[in-house]
Amino acid sequence: MQKQELVYQETKFTLDTYFLDPIADYETQIERPLVIICPGGAFKFQSDREAQPIALKFNAEGMHAVVLHYQLIDGQHSVYPLALQELATTLNWLKTQQAKHINLKKVILIGFSAGSHVVADFNSIMLDPEQREKIYPAELEVEPAANILGYPVIDMTLGWPREEEWAMKISPDLYYWQAQEHLTKNGKPTFIWQTVTDATVPVMNAIIYAQKMDMLGIPYEMHLFGSGSHGLSLATYVTQNPGQEDNLNIYDAEWWKLCVNWLKLQEVLPKF
Template sequence: MQKQELSYEDSKFTLDTYWLDPISDFDEPVDQPLAIICPGGAFKFHSDREAQPIAMKFNAAGIHALVLHYQLIEDGKAVYPLALQEMATTLNWLKTQSESHHIDLSKVLLVGFSAGGHVVANFNSIMLNPDERKKIFTDDLEVEPAANILGYSVIDMTLGWPKDEEWSMKISSDIYYWQAQEHLTKHGKPTFIWQTVTDDTVPVMNSIIYAQKMDLLGIPYEMHLFGSGGHGLSLSTYVTKHPDGGDYNVYDAKWWELCVNWMKLQKILPKF
């Protein structure tokens, strides 16, 4: 893993980069898909459990991975719109890296967990609509994502997370950014959604309403709601298991296998 620093205007942010090396046995290098991962952390921090373990899982599937350290609530700064501007900057930066790292720019995934899923859902809703994007990002978007993956994501900040409006106002004083589903249009990309119905932090209705809006707009999606398990499961395997014994449910770990199948359906990965 290597750190990469980027900036949007006068604001700096970092990426953790997990590049796949070309296979030297091949006559020519192969361009590979890429996943941009937004970990959760309640906009207070970026959870390591949803960073490197997830990135390496994508690497094992033949996908480059980046972990985006998007804007948090700190130093009096709000999350939005800066987090969306950082994502757009990252996507445009990929174009400068495509030849050296052999990236298939037509197969870029945005992956979000919990609070990081709110960033991804908002990007899918707001930033892929050219009319809305130009209000907060004046450059062209040179690379568009092909699809999204949302894990137990915050979608609507009025549905139970955050618990109080004061924290929502710190995330953004502009309520325009609170409800990602409200701004979703036909420009949105196919999305894989998973969560547990017993999530005691982010109510499962968040996932349901985003899938419902996608359904109304005719945007392809696949949703899996598991019958047990808490919030923040990450891989839901021993790899990301908390030492106290929580965050581990062998049944919910099936989400990754289901997600790989979905990526094949979306032609991000080959079917064979």
């Protein structure tokens, strides 16, 4: 893993990059898909459980991976619109990294919990030129091919955050609160998973985004598991916080296989 510092206007932010090395045996190098990971953490921090372990899983499937340390709540900035501008800057930066053999037509965004809100808002706002130009006047040179949302925050009026004061710190502009409200037919195919027993982010968040995608005719796949807590990450021992039994769920861990199958369906990964 290597750190990469980028700048949007005068704001610096960091990427953790997990680029696969070229295989010396190959006469022609493969241009590999890439995933940009937005971990959760309630916009207070970014969970390591949803960063490196996820990046390495994608590496094992033959994909490059980048963890985006997007804007959090601090004393100077709210999350939005800066997090969206940072994600757009990251996508455009990929175009300068072609020595890494990236397939720019197969860039995927994945978010967990609060990080899913960043991805969903990007899919809704930043892929619609009329909405995007209001906050990011530069051209978006690389567009994601698809999205993955894990136990997502979609609408900040649907139970998370519980305090309106915290939502106002995330964004004093209510425009950014409800990702589904700004989704257009420009949105990309999306894989969504969550548990119906999630006590932190109500499952209606996932449902309402899938419903809007369905209305617009945007391809999606959604899996709602019958049990499980919030913040599962891989739901295996790999991402278990020691002693936290609710981090483990053999049934919910199937989301990873389902997600890989979906990426094959989207022709991001080869079928064989």
